[in-house]
Amino acid sequence: LGYDRQVELFLDPDDARSQKVQLYEQLRSAIVEGRLTPGDRLTPSRIVAADLRISRATVTEAYGRLGAEGYIEGRSGGGSRVSAAPRQVRPRSRVAALQPTRRAAGIEPYALDPTAEVAFDFRPGHLDPGLFPVAAWRRCVVRTLNRPPGSYDDPRGTPELRAALASWVARSRGVAAMPEDTVVTSGAGQAIDLVARVVADPGATVAVEEPGYPPVLSLLRSQGLRVVGVPVDDHGIVVEAIPPRARLVYVTPSHQYPLGMVMGRRRRLELLQWAARSGAAIVEDDYDSEFRHTARPLEPLQLLDRDGRVIYVGTFSKSLSAGLRVGFLVAPRTLLPALCAVRQAVDWCPPPATQRALTHFIVDGYLDQHLRRTRRSYAKRHRLMREALDHYLPTGYRRLPAEAGLHVTATGPADPADPDLAATLRQHGLLMSSLRRTYAFSPPAAGLLLGYAGLPTTAVVPAVRALGSALAGSDHPGGAP
Ligand SMILES: Cc1ncc(COP(=O)(O)O)c(C=O)c1O
Numbered sequence: 001l002g003y004d005r006q007v008e009l010f011l012d013p014d015d016a017r018s019q020k021v022q023l024y025e026q027l028r029s030a031i032v033e034g035r036l037t038p039g040d041r042l043t044p045s046r047i048v049a050a051d052l053r054i055s056r057a058t059v060t061e062a063y064g065r066l067g068a069e070g071y072i073e074g075r076s077g078g079g080s081r082v083s084a085a086p087r088q089v090r091p092r093s094r095v096a097a098l099q100p101t102r103r104a105a106g107i108e109p110y111a112l113d114p115t116a117e118v119a120f121d122f123r124p125g126h127l128d129p130g131l132f133p134v135a136a137w138r139r140c141v142v143r144t145l146n147r148p149p150g151s152y153d154d155p156r157g158t159p160e161l162r163a164a165l166a167s168w169v170a171r172s173r174g175v176a177a178m179p180e181d182t183v184v185t186s187g188a189g190q191a192i193d194l195v196a197r198v199v200a201d202p203g204a205t206v207a208v209e210e211p212g213y214p215p216v217l218s219l220l221r222s223q224g225l226r227v228v229g230v231p232v233d234d235h236g237i238v239v240e241a242i243p244p245r246a247r248l249v250y251v252t253p254s255h256q257y258p259l260g261m262v263m264g265r266r267r268r269l270e271l272l273q274w275a276a277r278s279g280a281a282i283v284e285d286d287y288d289s290e291f292r293h294t295a296r297p298l299e300p301l302q303l304l305d306r307d308g309r310v311i312y313v314g315t316f317s318k319s320l321s322a323g324l325r326v327g328f329l330v331a332p333r334t335l336l337p338a339l340c341a342v343r344q345a346v347d348w349c350p351p352p353a354t355q356r357a358l359t360h361f362i363v364d365g366y367l368d369q370h371l372r373r374t375r376r377s378y379a380k381r382h383r384l385m386r387e388a389l390d391h392y393l394p395t396g397y398r399r400l401p402a403e404a405g406l407h408v409t410a411t412g413p414a415d416p417a418d419p420d421l422a423a424t425l426r427q428h429g430l431l432m433s434s435l436r437r438t439y440a441f442s443p444p445a446a447g448l449l450l451g452y453a454g455l456p457t458t459a460v461v462p463a464v465r466a467l468g469s470a471l472a473g474s475d476h477p478g479g480a481p
Helices: 019-032 045-052 056-068 134-142 159-173 187-199 214-222 265-278 317-324 333-347 352-363 366-392 421-426 457-473
Strands: 072-075 079-082 182-185 205-210 226-233 248-251 281-285 310-315 327-330 407-411 447-451
Touching: 019 056, 045 056, 056 072, 056 079, 134 352, 134 366, 159 182, 159 310, 159 327, 159 352, 182 187, 182 333, 187 214, 187 248, 187 281, 187 310, 187 317, 187 327, 187 333, 205 214, 214 226, 248 265, 265 281, 310 317, 317 352, 317 366, 352 366, 366 407, 366 457, 421 447, 421 457
Parallel strands: 205 226, 205 248, 248 281, 281 310
Antiparallel strands: 072 079, 182 327, 310 327, 407 447
């Protein structure tokens, strides 16, 4: 790495061992446990002696013993270095006194580890790195570099970014947003986390869509909330099935995750009326609304809301990059003081430098430009994906309609006893999410979530062809097309 690892040395005046032995044993442990590796230079004895306020002879004697035993070797002019002799590294065994709570241990990790040979990556949530506007983003980042990163700042985010976001989301989505009601967050995930902390106490009941987005279920459960899954039909969440005592309902109205339908206007109004009667909050996750291919956009719940019950959540994870970790929420004014105080307690504020770069990116028109370009590209991939699925999916599988977003869901095969298909397909180098994993409260349907944003346009048809062959060849009912 171009620098030498150093270990901090300690001397304990109450230790019965001599100072020399203490130094020798600490350094030997560091070498044996791999904290110091061959070639690392030891701190010169003169400096160690000065730092620890001991005689230099004590240090040179400790070094001498390490040298005599072959742990280190002296080099002319280069001081002592850890010797290159092969040595069995024995990492210090980790004693496991602490265990997570049952609740924390029950949270399932979500990430899919890519296998070594990935032929085609259909994972929803993955974008084509080739479409990221590297030059424009670099220009925006460079403009932030001529000043220090900043200090503890406004927990809602900088006023400039909040103003840019409020005006952008009002213009592009019709959300009734003012800068003072807008909070910049670390992705949609943190926005949902903050809202839940502010409107529901541990033990309270909250409702999510079933099937739904697993990370949100995990985060609500990790807060000690009682999460209830509410079925969805062709129009979205089934309002009469929401428990009357639910304090919060999490929904994805513009593109239900994972099934893809759009919540109809009548259903939106019904949900708002239910929330008014029961006093609950509604979290509207508009995670991929920037991409709609056939449907005309419907008014967000947040705009239809007349009495301040809807918290609108947006993210840049699909529209720009998930690695930026930037999202935002627009909340009723009554919640803002508590949202700010909790945000400050958790991690104080969003990183000011990222916020400044993103502000330039929005205000200078790069975001609109990028979205025009990616919308064209993703619309084409969406069309190719639909056509290819209709052609290559074996019988027994069915593509669900998807009018928006960046993935298509296919159900099948019909036999519920089938093993997890996504795991089988991974062995063919095909990465995707499993529909089964999105069910947490009821018997799951088998199927696949096929993202097309991470597949270059020219790869879409070959990828679906490979999927079709893998499905036809696997031991599932249905067979070849
Ligand atoms: C339903 C849903 N909400 C939100 C997100 C994005 O979350 P974040 O902004 O925390 O990356 C995703 C990403 O795949 C999603 O599928």
